[in-house]
Amino acid sequence: EVVLTQSPATLSLSPGERATLSCRASQSVRSYLAWFQQKPGQAPRLLIYDASKRATGIPARFSGSGSGTDFILTISSLEPDDFAVYYCQQRYNWPPITFGQGTRLEIK
Amino acid sequence: EVQILESGGGLVHPGGSLRLSCAASGFTISNFVMTWVRQAPGKGLEWVSTISGSDDSTYYADSAKGRFTISRDSSENTLYLQMDSLRVEDTAVYYCVKCGGGLDVILYYWGQGTLVTVSS
Numbered sequence: 456e457v458v459l460t461q462s463p464a465t466l467s468l469s470p471g472e473r474a475t476l477s478c479r480a481s482q483s484v485r486s487y488l489a490w491f492q493q494k495p496g497q498a499p500r501l502l503i504y505d506a507s508k509r510a511t512g513i514p515a516r517f518s519g520s521g522s523g524t525d526f527i528l529t530i531s532s533l534e535p536d537d538f539a540v541y542y543c544q545q546r547y548n549w550p551p552i553t554f555g556q557g558t559r560l561e562i563k
Numbered sequence: 564e565v566q567i568l569e570s571g572g573g574l575v576h577p578g579g580s581l582r583l584s585c586a587a588s589g590f591t592i593s594n595f596v597m598t599w600v601r602q603a604p605g606k607g608l609e610w611v612s613t614i615s616g617s618d619d620s621t622y623y624a625d626s627a628k629g630r631f632t633i634s635r636d637s638s639e640n641t642l643y644l645q646m647d648s649l650r651v652e653d654t655a656v657y658y659c660v661k662c663g664g665g666l667d668v669i670l671y672y673w674g675q676g677t678l679v680t681v682s683s
Contacts, residue, residue: 489669491608498658498673499600499608510671542608546668550622552598552610 457481457548459555461541467563474530476558478543483523487547490519490528493557494539502541503528530560538562565589565672569659572677579649583677585642585659593637596662598670599644601655601679611657612644616664626652649681 458481468474478488486506491499501510503519506526516531530537543555571583585597599611612633613622621633632645642659656676662668 491670498675499670500673501669501671504669544608544670549668550610550613551624552613552668554608554610557607 456551457484457545457553459543459545459553461543461555461558463558464556465559465561467561468533469563470533470535472533474528474533474537474560476528476530476541476560478521478526478528478555480524480526480545482548484545484547486522487545488519488521488526489544489546490517491542491544492537492539493542499542533560535562565661567659567661567672567674569657569674569677572657572679574680574682575649576683577649577651577681579681580645580647581649581679583644583646583657583659583679585644585674587640587642587659587661590661591637592635592640592642592661595664596666596668597633597635597642598660598662598668599633599642600658600660600670600673601653602658602676603652603655606655609655613662613668614642615666616662617666620666646679649679651681653679654681655679 462477490503493499507519566588596616598613630648658676659674660670661672
């Protein structure tokens with residue numbers, strides 16, 4: 456089973472700042488990694504798939520990079536609506552599909 | 564427009580059963596991979612089960628194997644998750660997710676979820 460480790464657990468930033476979230480896989484997942492955003496009381500929303508492809512309707516300030524075992528989600532300039540929990544997920548070596556434990560992005 | 568609506572959640576005693584439904588509109592579920600993902604209160608996301616879009620192959624997390632059954636009714640355009648021998652640790656919001664075609668398990672569209680509470 457591929458274990459995904461996200462860091463940091465919590466990230467405190469201000470609107471307008473750049474956010475960098477990390478996801479590390481216990482073994483290579485090639486580029487089969489996705490990122491999700493979840494706000495309180497809402498379902499997760501797909502942001503990025505295949506490491507760097509933005510899902511439909513996702514603003515350009517969200518970008519993904521990486522391959523193999525190390526991945527980054529970057530939010531170039533934080534807007535108030537971006538403060539949420541972010542999860543990474545792999546689909547290369549499944550079953551099982553696995554998720555990271557999440558990074559909470561909070562307002563500083 | 565893709566719409567996904569889960570139902571069937573509720574309170575059940577340990578050892579009991581529940582069937583979750585996922586009514587889809589805006590697409591034909593038999594043409595797509597469909598997946599159930601759950602989230603225990605205050606916890607992260609956990610994959611539960613997937614049914615392929617091509618040959619109806621099914622896949623289960625170890626925690627669901629032997630107790631849960633994923634299926635779909637093409638005439639009703641509805642996905643199901645039959646959950647038997649429920650445990651306290653199955654308490655979670657269960658999300659129905661539309662993926663891609665074939666065996667593409669990109670989790671594109673999520674329903675709003677249905678809450679299952681297993682408690683005595």
